[in-house]
Structures are given as C-alpha cells and as structure tokens.
Amino acid sequence: MESSTLLLTILTVIICLYYFVLNKFKSSYFEQLNIPHLRPIPLLGNMAPFVFRRISHMELLQKMYNLFPNAKFFGLYDFLTPIFVIRDPDLISTIAIKQFDNFCDHQGLVNEILDPIAGKNLFDLQGDHWREMRKLLSPSFTSSKMKMMFGFMCQCAENLTNFVTTQSEEAVKTYDMKDLLSRYTNDTIATCAFGIEVDSFKNPNNEFFCLGKEALNFNKPWMAFKFQMHLNFPQLAKLFKLRMFGPKVENFFKNVVATTVKTRDEQEIVRPDMIQLMMENRNNDNGPEFDINEMTAQAFVFFLGGFESISTTMCFITREIGINSDVQERLKKEIDDVLKQTNGEPTYEAINRMKYLDAVINETQRLYSITPFLERKCVKETELPPATPDGKPIVVKPGDRIWFPIFALHRDSKYYPHPDKFDPDRFLNGDVDNSVYMPFGIGPRICIGNRFALIEIKIMLFYLLWHCDIELDVKTRIPLTLKKKILVLWPDGDFWLKLRPKKSKIPITPCLSNGHRIEGQ
Template sequence: MEFSTLLLIVLTAVVCLYYFVLSKLSYFERLKIPHFRPIPLLGNMAPFILRRVTMADNLLNIYNLFPDTKYFGFFEFMQPIYVIRDPNLINSIAIKNFDYFCDHKGFINEELEPMASRNLFALRGDHWREMRKLLSPSFTSSKMKAMFELMCQCAKNFTDFLIAESGNTGKTYDMEDMMPRYSNDVVATCAFGISVDSFKHPNNEFYLLGKKAMNFASPRVMFAFLMHRNFPKIANFFRIRIFSTEVDKFFKDVVTSTVKARDEQGIVRPDMIQLMMEARNNDHGPIFDIDEMTAQAFVFFLAGFDTVSKAMCFAVHEVAVNPDIQSKLREEIEDVLRETNNKPTYEAINGMKYLDAVVNETLRLYPPAVFADRVCVKEFELPPVTPDEKPITLKPGDNIWFPVYALHHDSQYYSQPKKFDPDRFLNGEVDNSVYLTFGIGPRNCIGNRFALMEAKIMLFYMLWHCNLEPDAKTRNPIVLDKKALAMTSENGFWLKVRARKSSVSTE
C-alpha cells in the first residue's frame, strides 16, 4: 500500500472519530438541556480524573451552576447522564414511577466475574425483585435484635484493645486502620457465622482478603471500576478484573464450608446465609446454588467492610474535634448505662435520639455514595427542564443520577451545610426527601438498619470506655482525597484515644 493511500485512510479514520466524539458530546446541546461543556473522551470527569477535585466536589460544582433547573446534563466520560436536582422529580422517578427506572447500571462483567456480578445491587428486573424479597427478612427488627449481642461482642473486643494499648496516657491511631477491623469482625460473625477478632489476630485471612478486595482507594481498583462502567468492551477484551480470583475462591470456600457445617450439624443462625439455605428447595423463588449464595454474601461483606468503616471514621473524627458534641453524646450514653445497669440493650441503643442524630449528620455530611443511579427501562417523559422548554422523552438505557452529596450540601435544604450539626436532625430542619444517604424508593439500601446499628454500637462502646481527642496529625477540617474513588480523608483519620476513668462501672 502506498504511503499516500495509508495516510488518507488514517486521516479519514481520525476525522470520522472526531465527528463521532463531537456528535456524542453535543447530545445535551441538541436537546437544549443545560450542561457544562465536556472535554472529548473525558467528558465532565476531567477534573476528577486529573485529580484536581474529588468526584463529590466535581459533581457539586456543576450542580451549583444550574440552581433554577429541574435537571442538567453530565458526561461520565462519553456517556450522557441526566442529573436530577429537583427533589419532587427525584421522588417521582424513584418511587411513583419506579417501574420505569427499576435497574442500576452494571459495573462488573458477568463473564469475567460471575460471582461478583450476581450480587443484589447488579441484578435487574424480576431476578432483582425475587432476591430482594428473599433477603429483606435478614434486616428486620427481629433479626437486628438477634445480631445485637454479636455486634456488641465485636465492639467490646475493639474497646478492650484500645484500653489495653492506650491506657491513661493515650495513644494515637489512624482510624482508617482500626475501623475496618471492627467492620470485618461484625460482618464475619453476622453474615458468615465466623467468629473473628481482628485486634488480637490482625493478620487473619478474612481481614486481609477483605482489605485487598475492598480497597477502592487503590489506583488499580479505581481504574478497573471506571473501565467496566464506561468502556466495558475494552475492559472485557483486556480481561480487566475488579476482584481477583483469589478473593472469589476464598469467599466461595467460606460459604461452602459454612453451609456444609450447618447442614451436617443442624446449626441455625439469624443471618443471610441461613435464609438462602432455607430457600434452596423453594420452587417459586430464585435457585440457590453455592455461587448465588456467595454472590449475595459477598456484596454484604463489601458494603459492611468498606462503606460502613469509612462512615465510622468520619463519625469518630467529628466527635473528637467537637468536644461539646462528645460531651453531650456521652451524657446520653451514661443515662442509658444507668437505666440498663451497665448492660445496654438493643431497644436502649436504638432509642438514643442524640446518637441517632450524630450518625445521621455524619452520613449527611459524608454520604458513602456521591450519587444514586437508575437506568430507564421503558420510555418516560421528563417535565421541561425549565418552564419555557419542552418535555424530554427518555429512552430505555438512558442513565439517571440523583446527586446525593450535592443535595446534602445545598444551603437551600440545609442551613450551614458544611457544618457538623447533629441538632438539625432533632429540630425538624431535615426534609427526608433531600436526605438520600441510603438511596430512595424500592431500590434503597437493603442493609441500612444493619449499617446504622453497627455504627451506633461502635460509638456507644468507644465513648463508654474512651475519650477521643484531636492529635497533632489530625487534619481539621477534613480534606477529602482527590485520588480515591470512595470518599475518604487525604491524610487518614488520626486521633488520640485515652482510656476513661468513668464513674460508670465498665464491668
């Protein structure tokens, strides 16, 4: 082939690619939907990809450009996203018209990672409905009450460790190292029926594999996640995995051995695996083989290990740097201890209003998910973006985001939104339609009760036995890490822990 011919082919391909990209990025312009001008290939993700801002602030900055619209356009790389900023429209999409938006966008390749791709979050349509119906009883009040003592034992192991190490002089810890150990132990015992103490045995396999699997701050994991969400064909071609085969094998072996032991020894526990075991012979529900059980238990572990532990890191930081809040919270704890004779009950901790407010305010200020997503499954008409425009018809496959972090930091809905103020949850200020930490509608977080109880028990036991104080390494206010996909601190969560000489007996 002559050089001139080859050059012509290359130039033609480049021109075609240019116009293809240009056509994709003019999507919202053609629809007259407000949007911020995207960059070819990177779309509106450029500031985050180039590590100039966090993903949370990236979306918040664009959200703030369009205060008078019901929604605006956003490009996740080349994929157009409708970001809904009007609470009434969010409610309409997520609840009233749920059947039009019942799915999430997948981010795990079914062929490469069959176990991880079968988790509840990724399931669609009727398969999701069947699985949700089956797993929901795992998180009822009665099941939470049954798991309460198991969580308390994990919290006691945690505080015993802190007391023994810190003493009256105190010791500084990075809570980003401590909290995953507690979360690991809670999920291991409540979901898998395995008793683990990650403080006495910090290198146990369950913890090490979990830490490896759930490291969403890792550049490798972040790259794999973004590739599968946005360029699935390329990710599949290069066989890019989010979770290693080692992680797959470990969790499958754990579930297999747990099921076998329970079958042989007649063991019954109030957990997710037990429910799935009992459903194995149900002809009208999903088929439960070991792979299906492993998939559901795995996503439970994923959420409990990483997401909840990060939230608890933010919670203890705010309690430590706000001594008035810590003092008020400890007063409530000591009231409960007196009422229960130093034996806190599920009902007592669940009824603590200020503790509930502290946890909720943490999750408002630092929501685990920057946005919640939905995928349109059948044609739906969005109202005009502004009163002078026309309605927009969404097609199956179109993507919707609810900007959780942006709504939680909007002064229209929260006074002084950057301030940590638990009282806002006690004085009637918070409108539940703009508090989306656990999502909204039928596809909200199935494990929200579990997560809240896990965090509350940890805070209760820590403040019962320890004082939390800022250290020279403590960064306040927190600077969010621009490199991480999950919301976390740029410099860790360094705090000094000091054992208390409390007038309330710890026996």
C-alpha cells in the first residue's frame, strides 16, 4: 500500500511539474508576438470564467471578441493551448479558402488508440486521407441524392405528426421538444444512412434511439470534461484512458454496418446512401481501403451529427416560431400556398422553393450557431498580416491552432443590425453578407451533410406546421439564458413547448419523390 501511494505521489508531482513548465513556456506566447490578448491564469488560461460556471463557453469567446474591436485577430489561451482567434472576415476567407492547403487539418477530438473506430471519422481525418475520404463521400450528399431520400424523410415526418395528433385526446399537450425531435432525426438517419426502418414514436425504446440519447448526449458535463481533456491535455486523457464513446457504442454501430453490408451483398440491395457508396468502393485501388471499421467510422459520425446537432437546431427554430406568432402565421401561409400548388402532395422542389422557410432557418442558425467556433490547424508555416494597424506581420507555425468565432461574428452589430433580434426578413432583403454567415463552416471543410441537414429541417417544419400550432408553455423560459457548465449551445430550462393539433386537419398524404409515391422501404 505504501509503495503504491508513493508511486502515485511521485507521478502526480511529475505531471504537475510538467504542466507547470509547459504553462510557463506557453503563457508568454502572444506577448512575444505582440498580439492583443488577455493575461492567462496558470493552467486555466482564459477559461477560468467557464470552468467556474460564471459564463457559457460561447459567451466567453464572444466577450473576448468584443474586447478587441480594432484587431484582425487576437490571442486566447484555451487552458494551456495558445489559439489565434480571427475576427476579420476577409482574413477568415483567406485562411479557410485561399490558403486552405496551409490550414487543412482539424485538431482531433478523438484519440484513435482509445477509440479506434470513432477516431477514423471524417472530421478527425487529416491530410491526404481526409481528401480521399471527402472525395469519396461527397456524392452521397448531392442534390440528386437528397431528392431520392426525400420520400423517406417525409415518412419520418408523417410518423412525428401522426404521433402528436393522435396520441392524446387533449386538444393541446406539452412536449420536451428535444426528445420529440431527436426521435425524428434518429429515424431519418437510420433510414437514409443505414437503410433501417425505425419508428421511434411507435417503438420509443428501440436500440438506435436509446443508444443515441444515452451515449451521445453532449449536454452532460462529463462529456464536456472529456472533450477538454482530449483537446488540451491529450497526454493525461491517454494516461487515464478517457474514451469519448466506449466499446458499447462502437460495437453497436459496427454490428449494424456489418449486418447491412452482408444483407445487401447477399440480396443485391442497392440504396442511395453513404453505406452503398462505400460498398461500391471497397475494391477501388485509387481510393481509401475500406473495411468494416472504416465504414463504421464514417456512418457513426454521420449519425452523431444528425442525431444531436440537427435536432438541437430544430429545437431552437420551433422555440422562435412559438415565441414569434407573426413568423408562425407567415410560415403557415407559405405552407398553405405550397399545398394548393401541389394539390396537397408536397414535393422536393416545392419545399426547396419556400423562401420564407429558408429565411426562418437561416436566421435561427445565425442566432444559435450550434458550432460556436470553427477550428483549423496550421500544417505549413504561413505569414499573417499585422493583428493591429500599428503591428507587424506574424508567422503562424505548423501545429498552431486557429479559431473562427462564428457565434460572435453572427452577433456582431457591425454586420447584423440589432443582432440579438430574431428577424428572418434580413435574409429576404439582401442585407446579409455571406462572408460573415457560416453556420455549416467555410471552405473545403464545410460540413459535408449541410444539404441533408437543411432538407431534413425543412420537411419537419413543413409537416409540423401543416398539422399543428406551436404555443409557449409555462416552462418556456423567456428571455433565453445559456447553460454554463457544458460546451454545447443549450438553454437553461431545456425546450418545452405546446403543440395543438389543428381542428381542420388535412389528412396526411405521402410525399412525392421523382414523380412516384413513396409507400415504404
């Protein structure tokens, strides 16, 4: 017992000394470069207000952004890691697009040794491996593929509205919108990515949904802690074997993918989805070598993004629609117009032409950027212009990390008049500069599933407002305040809204896709 205690004490002292020396070395980084910054606190850097839960992570970054209004960029210490935070939209475009080859990588979120399958996902891939995988997967998300998936998405939306309009005799009922909308996104991902029919409204305890809700819930402080450890203290995360997802999640998705591939091979099934594309390229000598682990990694990250991020965005949209009755009425009028034009059978083209629906979604994504910042990692020494008018050019070196503060840019009054106001009309009047609107990212590493996400959101809103009114509940907190102990954008009090089925409800009709009614799978 004594020897083990002594060993633990020695190990703790060594770790503390290591990080103390590292802190002393890194804490003067921006001072030496003469870049605007706030003096860091040992080990915590500039993250102390977030660590002690005085402010949310995205609001802290926004506060620091506002401290340097005349700087093209400033320095931030994410615990021990120096970060170049780029404020200037032109410089963001230069780094993300023109100089992409110099800043083409992300800092990995998952340790591939600890999470061998999840660590192979597209977001974490770097260099040529990322380029090959991106090139291979991109055809899964073309407009033609979205049109082919349209009917499957509509079926999931019909399941949602049928559940809301028939489950209770009451005229109106209060819902946890995150739970409700996560069931919709879960079913959509299951059918469009994995070719598996899941109805999480009729079967609320299905394994697909339960696993996502339990294991992929980023609203848990423990998940935020693990993320910070992997990003800022990777040696400690590896030492203590902190896995982001664990074997249960990986084994489940591996079994799903393996079963799907085997079934399609044996029965010669072909579907327009990601797994099919990877199957077709298994023996491609010019591309990445696919095995079940590689295929699982890409399918898993698609599920992760679709289950969590898209459902959260939907929650913010329905909340704003519930608060702003004028917005809801305009949306309903636009939906009624589409239903008249299509004889009650909405089509892919008709929904994509809805300008006000687009504006509502865009404005919500401006106000509530699910990704508060975008990150790039330098891979080739690059000179940046002076940070301030009286400064000098600086050189960014390989390994240096850069953030684009999306949440702060989207709420900057310089680019958006009355930035805290929910105003979809700003996207109809041509008042928005696209260089400062990037909810899905910017440049070659823009979110590969952005088309999928948008059509999935549009279909859900169309069906929900077609058959229901959205109303506020006593548990709906106004004004909205953000949770301070998690990394993701999330309100205190969660998302609670009332849904009232319309009295003159029009019977739900299956969507049309490519001119043919989609009856099932």
